[in-house]
Amino acid sequence: MQSQTTQIAILVAVGTLIFLLVPFFLVMYIRSYVRHKKNHVLEKETMKQKFEAEMLQTLVEVQDQTMQTIATELHDNVGQLLSLTTLTLNSINLGDSEKAGKKIESSLSLVNKSIKELRELAKLLHGEQLVENGIGHAIEQEINWLSKSGAYELKVSNQLFDLQVASPNKDLIILRLLQEIINNIIKHAKASYIEIDCYYAHETLYLKVKENGIGFSYDEKKQKKTGMGLNSIYKRIEMINGKLVLNSKLNKGTSIAIEIPYP
CATH class of the missing domain: 1.20.120 (Four Helix Bundle (Hemerythrin (Met), subunit A))
Incomplete structure (x- = not known):
């Protein structure tokens, strides 16, 4: 009990x-x-x-x-x-x-x-208006000004006209990315030939820039903290969930390939 x-x-x-x-x-x-x-x-x-x-x-x-x-x-x-x-x-x-x-x-x-x-x-x-007209037209405008300099042999394939989709915020960043890449080429590459290829496929926007300049070592620039322009490019790519592949060889030039989910 x-x-x-x-x-x-x-x-x-x-x-x-x-x-x-x-x-x-x-x-x-x-x-x-x-x-x-x-x-x-x-x-x-x-x-x-x-x-x-x-x-x-x-x-x-x-x-x-x-x-x-x-x-x-x-x-x-x-x-x-x-x-x-x-x-x-x-x-x-x-x-x-x-x-x-x-x-x-x-x-x-x-x-x-x-x-x-x-x-x-x-x-x-009207920078914003350029973007409103579409990223294809904005890129064409930048390439036209580069062409006017007469300093480079250009090969351009711009297939971004008349896109049925649009993303003004991403377009502005893409335009700035192209400006930064071109500025880096003008200031540092000592190139004579620039190839620009941009197109849209499978909900992804592709931007590729290749030149025949002096090239550089990215790791060396990163250690010396002289590659701030590249850091800015990587930062913006990450912000819009994009991917960037950079290849550069001394005296053989540099190529940059960017992939961005779009829109």
């Missing part, structure tokens, strides 16, 4: 303990869940803020690059055209009507070229 009483007491004690512990663990679980959920929300908000800050920085950099292009074109191209127009007009001798007519005609041609160049520059004043 006493044994049964003891067993009952033990069962009551165990039951009471379980009854008390279950709500305790339930409360602890709920608190842990709420804390993790709150941290997850804060993490998502932080990531969103970082992404928006990066997008703003990218937009500013695209606009800065645009302003540099405009300044260069105004000085090197439009400025020269207008200077030639002034020289031509000042050299007109009204006493020689035949030569005067030819010089006036030449001046009008120079003015028309200047107007055309200014119209092209006006388009660049």
Whole structure:
């Protein structure tokens, strides 16, 4: 009898303990869940803020690059055209009507070229509009300005016109990536030949740039912390879940292949 009483007491004690512990663990679980959920929300908000800050920085950099292009074109191209127009007009001798007519005609041609160049520059004043017209058109604009320099033999395959899908945020980053790659080539590669290939397949956008410059050692640049431009490129690629493969050999050039889920 006493044994049964003891067993009952033990069962009551165990039951009471379980009854008390279950709500305790339930409360602890709920608190842990709420804390993790709150941290997850804060993490998502932080990531969103970082992404928006990066997008703003990218937009500013695209606009800065645009302003540099405009300044260069105004000085090197439009400025020269207008200077030639002034020289031509000042050299007109009204006493020689035949030569005067030819010089006036030449001046009008120079003015028309200047107007055309200014119209092209006006388009660049709206960097966002370039992206709104599609990444294919934005890339074409960048390649056109590179072509005008006459410093490189270019081979271009741009198959990104008239895409049925679009992603303005990714387009802006892709445009900036191309600008950074081109700037690195101009500043460091000492190349004479550039090949650019861009196309879309299987919900992925591909951008490939190859040049025949002096090449470099990425590991060496990373150790010396001189490859900050490349670090920026990798950072932006990661931000849009893309992949980048870089191959470079000394005196044999560099190739960059980028894959971006799109849109």
